[in-house]
Amino acid sequence: MFLAETRRLHPDICAFTSTAFYEGRLSPIAGLERQRISGPAIFDGSGLRFVPVKHAGNTHRSDEEIECIARLVDELLASRATVREADGKERPLTERDVLVVAPYNAQVAALQRRLPCQERVGTVDKFQGQEAPIVIYSMTSSSAEDAPRGMEFLYSLSRLNVATSRAQALVVIVASPLLFAARCRTPRQMRLVNALCTYLEHAQGAST
Numbered sequence: 001m002f003l004a005e006t007r008r009l010h011p012d013i014c015a016f017t018s019t020a021f022y023e024g025r026l027s028p029i030a031g032l033e034r035q036r037i038s039g040p041a042i043f044d045g046s047g048l049r050f051v052p053v054k055h056a057g058n059t060h061r062s063d064e065e066i067e068c069i070a071r072l073v074d075e076l077l078a079s080r081a082t083v084r085e086a087d088g089k090e091r092p093l094t095e096r097d098v099l100v101v102a103p104y105n106a107q108v109a110a111l112q113r114r115l116p117c118q119e120r121v122g123t124v125d126k127f128q129g130q131e132a133p134i135v136i137y138s139m140t141s142s143s144a145e146d147a148p149r150g151m152e153f154l155y156s157l158s159r160l161n162v163a164t165s166r167a168q169a170l171v172v173i174v175a176s177p178l179l180f181a182a183r184c185r186t187p188r189q190m191r192l193v194n195a196l197c198t199y200l201e202h203a204q205g206a207s208t
Contacts, residue, residue, distance in 0.1 A: 004025055004026060004027060005026070005027055005028070005029050006026055006027070006028050006029070006032070006165075007029055007032075008032070008131050008165070008167075008168055009028055009032060009165060009167070009168070010028070010032055010033065010035045010036070010046045010047060010167075010168065010169050010170075011028045011032060011033050012046055012047030012048065012202070013046075013047060013048060013164065013165070013167055013169075013171055014026055014027065014028045014032075015202060016048055016164070016198060016199055016202040017161065017164065017165050019198060019202075020157075020160075020161070020195045020198045020199070021157060021161045021195070031086040031087065032086050032168075034084055034085070034086050034087070034088050035083075035084060035085065035086050035133070035168050035169040036083075036084050036169050036170075037081060037082070037083060037084075037093065037133060037134060037169050037170050038081060038082045038083075038084070038090075039076055039079050039081030039082070039093065040075050040076060040079045040081065041075070042072065042172065043072075043076050043079075043081060043134065043170060043172075045170070045204070046169045046170055047170065047171075047202075047203075047204055048164075048170075048171050048173075048199060048202050048203040048204060049170065049171065049172045049173070049203055049204055050172075050173050050175070050199070050200055050203040051068060051072070051172060051173070051174045051175075052175070052176070052177045053065050053068050053174055053175065053176060054176065054177065055142050055176055056142050056143075057142055057146060058140065058141060058142040058146060058176075059140075059141055059142075059146050059147070059148045060104040060105075060106045060107060060140065060141070060148050061104065061106040061107050061110055061140065062107065062138065062140045062141070062142070062176075063110070065107075065138045065139075065140060065174050065175070066107070066110050066111055066114050066138070067114075068174055069100060069111065069114075069115070069136055069138055069174055070114050070115060072136065072172070072174075073098060073100070073115055073116070073117065073136070074116075076093070076098070076134075077093075077095065077116065080092070081093040083097055083133045084169075086168075093133070093134075095116060095117035095120065096117070096120065096132070097132055097133045097134055098117055098120055098132060098133075098134045098135075098136065099120050099121075099122075099127055099130070099132040099134070099135045099136070099166055099167075100115060100117065100120060100122075100135075100136045100138065101121075101122065101123065101124055101127060101135060101136070101138070101163045101166070102121075102122075102123065102137070102138040102139075102140055103123065103124065103139065103140055103141075103153065103154055103159065104123075104140055104148070105123065107138060107140045108121055108122055108123055111138065120132070124159045124162050124163050127162070127163075127166050128162050130166055131166050131167070131168055132166060132167065132168065133167070133168045133169045133170065134167060134169065134170045134171075134172070135163065135164065135166045135167035135170070135171050135172070136172045136173075136174060137163045137164065137171065137172070137173045137174065137175075138174050138175070139154065139173065139174070139175035139176070139179055140154075140175075141154055141176070141179070142176045142178060143176065143178040143179060143182070144178075144179065144182035144183070144193075151182065151189055151192055151193075152188075152192070154179075155179075155182075155189075155192035155193060155195070155196060156192070157191070157192065157195055160195055160196065160199070164199070173199060173203070179196065180193070180196060180197055180200060
């Protein structure tokens with residue numbers, strides 16, 4: 001059964017989710033537009049962000065993305081950032097307010113060793129049904145050709161949907177720009193890559 005209203009997603013996140021996965025049928029309930037982060041640089045505000053990290057030859061683990069995410073999380077937690085809820089109340093941001101998601105267990109394990117919020121790092125499957133003000137999604141593989149389980153896994157529509165829709169206020173995808181230039185050989189592959197490109201089109205200040 002399809003529920004046409006979301007009680008989680010800020011309207012800017014919902015606009016992407018609705019366009020990419022639900023043929024424009026999903027809408028946010030009133031009040032979700034108040035959800036936002038007051039923090040440093042890329043985390044300030046709400047909606048979608050893209051952080052390009054150049055690397056080559058990475059399959060199921062990317063040390064470059066791990067270091068980038070570690071810097072982002074360290075900066076965020078040291079900044080005295082705040083979270084504004086849908087009811088308008090503002091509170092200090094904590095480690096529990098950040099979910100870090102990756103497609104592969106090897107990347108998850110390496111991120112857990114590197115980040116202070118270990119219990120909030122996991123695969124898409126682990127966090128299905130959960131939510132947080134901020135989601136950071138590390139796509140890990142350098143290119144579609146490097147994806148160890150193929151495009152169908154890395155670009156999975158359901159995985160991208162679940163990962164990005166855990167966020168209440170802000171989604172940050174950290175990924176190689178090469179993922180947006182994948183060579184598609186079938187209409188199915190075109191649809192998979194198009195969903196990721198739709199994210200980029202909706203992302204604030206996105207540039208590859």
